[in-house]
Structure formats: structure tokens, C-alpha cells
Amino acid sequence: MIKSARLNSVGVFVCHCGINIASTVDIEEVKRQLAGYPGVEFVKDYQYMCSEPGQLLFKEACRSETVGGVVVASCSPRLHETTFRRAAAEAGMNPYRVEIANIREQCSWVHHDEKEKATIKAVDIIKSVIERSKRNESLSSVSIKTVKKVLVVGAGISGMQAALNIANSGIETYLLDREPSIGGRMAQLSETFPTLDCSQCILTPRMVEVGQNKRITLMTYSEVEEVSGYVGNFKVKVRRKAAYVDWDKCTGCGLCSEKCPKKVPSEFDRSLGRRKAIYSQFPQAVPNKTVIDRESCLYFKTGKCRLCVEACPLGAIDFEQEDRIEEIEVGAIVVATGYDLYEKEKIEEYRIGYCEDVIDGLAFERLLSSSGPTQGRVLRPSDGTVPKEVVFIQCVGSRDPDHHLPYCSRICCMYTAKHAMLYKHRVPDGQPYVFYMDIRSGGKNYEEFVQRTIEEERVLYIRGRVARLYRDGKKVVVVGADTISGKKIEIRADMVVLAMAMRPSGGIGELSKKLKIQVDQNGFLSEAHPKLRPVETLTRGVFLAGCAQAPKDITDTVSQAGAAASMVLELLSNEELTHSPTTAWVDEELCAGCGQCVAQCAYGAIELDTRRKKAHVNDILCQGCGACVAACPSAAVNQRNFSISQYYSMIESIV
Amino acid sequence: MNVTLSSSELKKEGIEKTAQLSGANFFSCYQCGKCTAGCPASEFMDIPPHEVIRLLQIGQIEEILEKNSIWICASCITCAVRCPKGVDLAKIMEALRQIVLRKNVNYVHPSSVSKEELRTLPQIALIANFRKLTG
Ligand SMILES: Cc1cc2nc3c(=O)[nH]c(=O)nc-3n(C[C@H](O)[C@H](O)[C@H](O)COP(=O)(O)OP(=O)(O)OC[C@H]3O[C@@H](n4cnc5c(N)ncnc54)[C@H](O)[C@@H]3O)c2cc1C
Ligand code: SF4
Ligand code: SF4
Ligand code: SF4
Numbered sequence: 171m172i173k174s175a176r177l178n179s180v181g182v183f184v185c186h187c188g189i190n191i192a193s194t195v196d197i198e199e200v201k202r203q204l205a206g207y208p209g210v211e212f213v214k215d216y217q218y219m220c221s222e223p224g225q226l227l228f229k230e231a232c233r234s235e236t237v238g239g240v241v242v243a244s245c246s247p248r249l250h251e252t253t254f255r256r257a258a259a260e261a262g263m264n265p266y267r268v269e270i271a272n273i274r275e276q277c278s279w280v281h282h283d284e285k286e287k288a289t290i291k292a293v294d295i296i297k298s299v300i301e302r303s304k305r306n307e308s309l310s311s312v313s314i315k316t317v318k319k320v321l322v323v324g325a326g327i328s329g330m331q332a333a334l335n336i337a338n339s340g341i342e343t344y345l346l347d348r349e350p351s352i353g354g355r356m357a358q359l360s361e362t363f364p365t366l367d368c369s370q371c372i373l374t375p376r377m378v379e380v381g382q383n384k385r386i387t388l389m390t391y392s393e394v395e396e397v398s399g400y401v402g403n404f405k406v407k408v409r410r411k412a413a414y415v416d417w418d419k420c421t422g423c424g425l426c427s428e429k430c431p432k433k434v435p436s437e438f439d440r441s442l443g444r445r446k447a448i449y450s451q452f453p454q455a456v457p458n459k460t461v462i463d464r465e466s467c468l469y470f471k472t473g474k475c476r477l478c479v480e481a482c483p484l485g486a487i488d489f490e491q492e493d494r495i496e497e498i499e500v501g502a503i504v505v506a507t508g509y510d511l512y513e514k515e516k517i518e519e520y521r522i523g524y525c526e527d528v529i530d531g532l533a534f535e536r537l538l539s540s541s542g543p544t545q546g547r548v549l550r551p552s553d554g555t556v557p558k559e560v561v562f563i564q565c566v567g568s569r570d571p572d573h574h575l576p577y578c579s580r581i582c583c584m585y586t587a588k589h590a591m592l593y594k595h596r597v598p599d600g601q602p603y604v605f606y607m608d609i610r611s612g613g614k615n616y617e618e619f620v621q622r623t624i625e626e627e628r629v630l631y632i633r634g635r636v637a638r639l640y641r642d643g644k645k646v647v648v649v650g651a652d653t654i655s656g657k658k659i660e661i662r663a664d665m666v667v668l669a670m671a672m673r674p675s676g677g678i679g680e681l682s683k684k685l686k687i688q689v690d691q692n693g694f695l696s697e698a699h700p701k702l703r704p705v706e707t708l709t710r711g712v713f714l715a716g717c718a719q720a721p722k723d724i725t726d727t728v729s730q731a732g733a734a735a736s737m738v739l740e741l742l743s744n745e746e747l748t749h750s751p752t753t754a755w756v757d758e759e760l761c762a763g764c765g766q767c768v769a770q771c772a773y774g775a776i777e778l779d780t781r782r783k784k785a786h787v788n789d790i791l792c793q794g795c796g797a798c799v800a801a802c803p804s805a806a807v808n809q810r811n812f813s814i815s816q817y818y819s820m821i822e823s824i825v
Numbered sequence: 826m827n828v829t830l831s832s833s834e835l836k837k838e839g840i841e842k843t844a845q846l847s848g849a850n851f852f853s854c855y856q857c858g859k860c861t862a863g864c865p866a867s868e869f870m871d872i873p874p875h876e877v878i879r880l881l882q883i884g885q886i887e888e889i890l891e892k893n894s895i896w897i898c899a900s901c902i903t904c905a906v907r908c909p910k911g912v913d914l915a916k917i918m919e920a921l922r923q924i925v926l927r928k929n930v931n932y933v934h935p936s937s938v939s940k941e942e943l944r945t946l947p948q949i950a951l952i953a954n955f956r957k958l959t960g
Contacts, residue, residue: 570909572911635862635909651862656872
């Protein structure tokens, strides 16, 4: 009896939030109106409830014998609900007996012109939360065992870095990529700004380290098929694409490729070179295995050829192979799917100037690369001559909200400076020109790098956008403006390099749906908070790294991958994870078994027992969104501490 | 020439009027120069199109009206089509012309034109003579 009397009484704290609340809501008036309200044991106010002294006051109240719950009238529960619930637990009160009444975002901030009405509204908000609080149950968290394994999707430098960090901390890691080899875009680059390290030379040791790591299982040439489960216990179906080569036998000797008669443009070389129908992506590929591109293979097309079968000494070619679905269980997932370049065909006003000698930045990387199709010599793709006048155009497709993409791609200023500099190194008597709008070189030693390009290499920087390109014989005429002198500029170029905008890798939309994570307006993966939770998603247990989140250079990519790895390790360092107990539950006496709730649940948390015709909620999957509660025509679904009767009492208290 | 800037200078009547008549937001221009680069007439202008916008941004409309640029503009709208920021420069040029024309000032008085000239000159040239700065 005494106990229930205690549970029905609440203490109320009203926070001033400095002047954020107090300059609009009359705190003294709020206290006057709440004093004596049924069930209210005391009402206190304080400058900053979230401060240490504020929390001490709060804990003292939790320890007192007289109150069964505490209401804190302050900012949004998204900010400090956890703070106060944790403090309550420390003070020995059930954390689910603490409720927040939001009188800042939902009151003082939006009504600062109407102080009196704001005060009345604040009182109403608090009263309703008091009513809810009086009817709260003392819940305890749901706990979930975690699978101590991780899946990293995308094996570019970000995915590799995250996988290494996680595996080296003792956790089994699957590293998945849809391409046959790991390495991502960095494997295509020539030298990297601002130090001009050879990209392959710094990347391949990492690739080897990944390949040799006992705790990393490579799943290349694979895609995520289906994801179910939840943090700590994801079940992922992986499609292992048919390579038509038995990788257990293949040693990557390349005899098959040598014999294969069918040549097609190489994706890795951005079509500047060619590969065979049976190929390995590049010489340092990890794993070093070949795949048959079914679309180009003569045998698949015509039923004749099989020269690779004859060439392979190990009998590894297997035309009968089929895609396999493998299921893995992991506790956390890191998404590191990187980027693609915006298609240059989309730039209408340049199109009439397009020919083989107008290429994008990645193609120019392949021309500069010593392992590329020209062994690092800068030659015109059309006729193999050395281009003497080369125009680099920045911001193509970027920063163009009216026709293309609104954002800055962030790295092209730097790689264009690098391109112009490396071109000068390869062709000392050539003249590079760079059309730019602004130079964004905010990284360590970046500005110095750009200055060096301008001063020492005599690259001519022209501040203006290019309006059009057209062809004149073997030349491409570039028409732009120099906004500094006010002159219109024309350059008859031998070669044009377009710094195309970066956009998220193709297929990111479908992948994000499978993972139930969000993408932003430009298709990049959304972080949980832009400042404070940059590598988490809103889906617990799924993390982000690299260019899949936003354009960035290798330095930032690697740092972010390390951050994602540390978040994964923090998560999996717990044997068990706890989950909020404010889940939904079905009153079987009322449930008619119509199944409407099942259809509403976005998390697949409700099952219908068709034999008994009763719905059942899985506590671990339920995210407490309340969609099923609203959907149930029989009012049979209720959410713990958000019950329908609680809502009625909240409404009654204010109308 | 020094330009002294102040909030009233930036918001003066001609500037507001140009914004109102054109319906274009010239403050979204980030001076990339694509309009100038694409303009078929810019080489004949005293100041190129992107500088017309810049002068509006810094409140110097008088300087624009002294120059021939707005009269050279052929209203081909290449600038408006290409502008990455959706600034309708062609409409701004027209608004600036309207500001001059609505002053109803004749630069050449009709009575000063000789009979001979009246007979030989096409009408369009006469109009250009009276009101525009390209006569
Ligand atoms: C022309 C150019 C030059 C550059 N030069 C430099 C430089 O000099 N210095 C520098 O610091 N940075 C440079 N960069 C930037 C650098 O390329 C990136 O910072 C870096 O590659 C990003 O790594 P990532 O792992 O995030 O993405 P990526 O390298 O794109 O790797 C992503 C991986 O995910 C895989 N993947 C994608 N989607 C899926 C899917 N759905 N399922 C499975 N796998 C998937 C891809 O196959 C790929 O292997 C340059 C970029 C360009 C365009
Ligand atoms: S069968 Fe296909 S992959 Fe094999 S050699 Fe012929 S074309 Fe190449
Ligand atoms: S990084 Fe430079 S070139 Fe790339 S979009 Fe931004 S400003 Fe343009
Ligand atoms: S094209 Fe548009 S943004 Fe660029 S300078 Fe001209 S008006 Fe300004």
C-alpha cells in the first residue's frame, strides 16, 4: 500500500536552460501552478539541470523515499533523457520512472513572442507528462547476446582499413566487395597528393596484409543479397557471383587470359586499355584470381571457343558454375562502398567537343600510372602523340545546383593540381591550363602543394567556368572566361581533362534499403549526427566509412575508417547489448488476429500465429515506434510506458 | 576609383528596382564567369556580363548604366540557360534597359535629325539613337 502511494507521486524539476527557457516561460508561475497538483510531491527549478550540480539535485530526489518518479521539464528527450535515466539508475531509482517534459524545442523556442501563452503551454506539457509518469511501470532493459563478428561492405581503402583495425583487435571480419579484387579506386590512382607517393606502392602492402590476415575472410566478387536481424545479431545473405573459374584451383597464373581471343575495354583502365573476357582486374589483385565476364565470353555467346579450358593447367575453368548464396551472422556492419564519377555525357554544353581526347580524372590517373596502359607516358588516346596544350577543367558537374549536383566534390581541386604538376613532370615543354572557380585546399600541406604547382611548374590557373567545348580538326577548342581580367578565353587544346563530380557508388540506394539505413538528398549515406556521430547510422550496429558518406581524400577516408572500427569495437566489447524495454505487447484477449500490425511494422518485429490467430511482438526487434499501436483496430496492442490509457490521462489533464 | 560601401548603398533604389523588374536573384551569382564565356556578344561589351552582376551586388548600378553592355546584349539567353546558379541574366539585362528607358530621356532629340537621315535610316536605328546608348 505504502509502495503504490510512493509510485504515484512525482517530483518535478523545471530547468531554466540559462535564458533559453527562462526568458520566455515564467518559471515562478509554472512552479505556482504545479504546486499542489495531484500527485506532485515537490516542484524545484534550477539554472541548468544537466550541469553537475543540477544532476546532484536530481539524484538526491531520486534517492528520497517520498517520490516514485521524477519529471524533468527541460529540452528534448533526444538530448538528455539518457543523462537523467542513467543518473536515476545510479541513485537507485528505476530509470524508466524518469520522464522528460520538453518545454524548450516544443515551447520556449517556438513561442518567444508570446510569453504568457508559452507559460500556460509549459504548464500543460508538464501536467500531461506528470500524468503519464504516475502510470509508468518500472521496466528493465531487454538484453541481447552479440555475435562477435563483423561484415565490412566495400573493400576500398576505407573498408580495408576498418577490416584491419577490427581483425587486429581479435574479431573475425568478413570483407566483401563486388569486384574480383580488393583495393577500390586507390588501386587506379598514379601518385597521391600532397606527397606524390606512388599509390600502388603504399596500397599493395595493405592489400597483402589484408589477404594474409587470419581473421579476415575475403568475400570478393560478392554482393549483399538480404539483411535481417538487428544489432548484435544480423543475418546476411551474400551472393557469391559465379566467376566461372574454380578459385580453389586457380593460382592467377594468367595463362587463360593470354590465350583468350576476346578483347574488351578495361573498366579498370577507364577504357583506355583493353582486357580479355577472362581476366584478373590488375597485376597485384588480392585475391589473385581470374573471372570470366559472361557478357563478352565467346563460349557463352556462341557455344564455341573454350581456349581457356585448354590453356589452364589446373582445370580451373568451370562454365557450369552458378551464383551461390552464403549466409553469415555478424554483430555489426560497416558500409564503405565508396564513389563513382558523375558521367561526362551529362554535360550537354561540352558534348559536341567530346572525342577520345576529352577524358575524366580517373582516366588521366591511368595515363599517369606506371602500370597503366601507356606505362605512365602522357599520350593522346586518339593518336598516341604527346599533347602539348592540356586544359584541366574543375568543378564539372559539381557546384551546379541548376543542372547537375549542388555540392563541392572536395578533392578535385587537389587532384587537378596534382594532375597539372605530374603532366609538367612528364611533358616539360607542355603547357597546362586549369579553369577553376575557387581553390579548396584546406588540408595539411595542401595549399603549399597548389602554390608549388602554380609558381614552380608555371601552370596557368584561369578563374572561370568553361562554357563550351568544340572540335576543330585534331584540336578541342575550350571556350571559357577569365573573370579576373574580364576576358573571354579560347584555348586550342590537344587534350582536355574533366574533374568530374564525385557521387556515391551505383547501387547504394538498394543496399541502403536492405540495411535499413538512410541516404541524404544527394544519395550519400546519412550519418546519425553530422558533428557528434559522424560514423554511425540511425540503425544501431551499422556504421559508415569513406566516400560512401561524402567525398573525401584518402587521409580523411582512413581516419574515418579507424573511427568506424573503434565504434564497432566499443559495441562488441559488451557480451550483451541492452535494448529499450518500451516495446509493444499484444493483449491476446483483445487480439482478433487480423494481422494489420504485422503489415505496419517496419522492423519485422511482429509475427502472427496463424493457428491461434494471435499476434506476438519480438521484444528484441521492436524499436518502440508505435506504428502497430495506431494500426490495431481492436486496441489490442499497447506500448510499455506509452499505453493508450496513459495517453488518455495525458489528454484529460490538459483539456 | 574607390567605392564606399554601406547598407544603404547596397540596397538603393536602382538595385531593388532591378531585382523587382527582373525577378532574378543576382545575389546567388558566385562569379564563375560561365555567362561571359558563353555570351556571343561579350567581346563587344565595355564590361562583360558577369561584371554587370558583380556591380549590382556591390550596389554600383550607375556604373553599369554608363557602359554599353546592356545595349549590346542580344537577349539570346545563352547565359541564363548555362548559369549553374539559375541566375536569369538575360532578364536582368532587360530590367536594366527598362530602368533607362522608363526615364523617358531622348539622347538625340528628333528635331536634330536631318530630313536626309530620316529618309535613309531604318526605323530601328532611329529608336536606338533616341533611347539606347548604341546609336
Ligand atoms: C581522379 C582522382 C584522383 C584522386 N587522387 C587522390 C590523391 O592523390 N590523394 C588522395 O588522398 N585522394 C585522392 N583521390 C580520392 C580517393 O580516390 C578516395 O579518397 C578513396 O579512394 C576513397 O576510398 P573508399 O574506400 O571510400 O572508396 P573506393 O575506393 O571507391 O572503394 C569502394 C569499394 O566498394 C566497392 N563497392 C561499391 N559498391 C558496392 C556494393 N554495393 N557492394 C559491394 N561492394 C561495393 C567498390 O567495388 C570498391 O572496391 C582521388 C580521386 C579521384 C577521382
Ligand atoms: S571461352 Fe570465353 S573466357 Fe575462355 S578463352 Fe574463350 S572467350 Fe575467353
Ligand atoms: S573541390 Fe574544387 S574542383 Fe572540386 S567541386 Fe570543389 S571547388 Fe570544384
Ligand atoms: S553564369 Fe551565373 S553564376 Fe556564373 S557569373 Fe554568370 S550569372 Fe554569375
